[in-house]
Amino acid sequence: MKTLALILSLFISGIIANAQDTKGITLKVTIENVLSDEGQILAALHTQDTFMRGQGIQNFKLEAKTGSISFVFLNVKPGTYAISSLHDENENQRMDFHDSGMPKEKYAMSGNEMAMGPPNFKDVKFEVNDEDFELKLRF
Template structure:
């Protein structure tokens, strides 16, 4: 009988524990409202200093474009410093395309809407996630 009661108690404790799982982070909602056309999609990546301009971000997302606008949400982001890179992938090939002289063919942007003379820099794009949800707007 002791084992039965112990087993029931363990099952109930586990069920209560799983039902009370909380989000462990902040939500970042990013809007772009000046996409030049509705062709393709917008790709967006949330980066730390370790992943910035080195491939995939710690969270990657994409969105179809409607009337030149998109909204993407990153969830459960832990406090710290981050940067966001966004690309209008007009031909849906999953990467940025370049002209012969090295200039990008497709629109792009990053957090803080920095005007670029050269490749994006993490320190220009970084922002701090603290204790409340964020809403950001990126311009292409």
């Protein structure tokens, strides 16, 4: 009986230890320079596979607020990621463009690289390790 109790306690301890190891970090994102209260702020955490292809692996939709707005991505595992965000002023859930191809709505990417043309993952990626951290983006 003592052997069975010992085996069960070791088994349960192993499950608890593994569950704690799978928890990721908390990534706080602050978007600065929101210029109006109109519409919504859409944001997504992407891997290379999801970047510029629709929904991210975690997504946010928040009411816009002039100034800055913050949100958190929870349990982010170590790896390489990018963040995209958009001030969707007309709430149509997508980026709107002028006839010239330039965006009508404000946007920001991790890395804050704003090169001409669509962003690429290589320019906006960042590494997640084992510590919580914060990113600041600017529209």
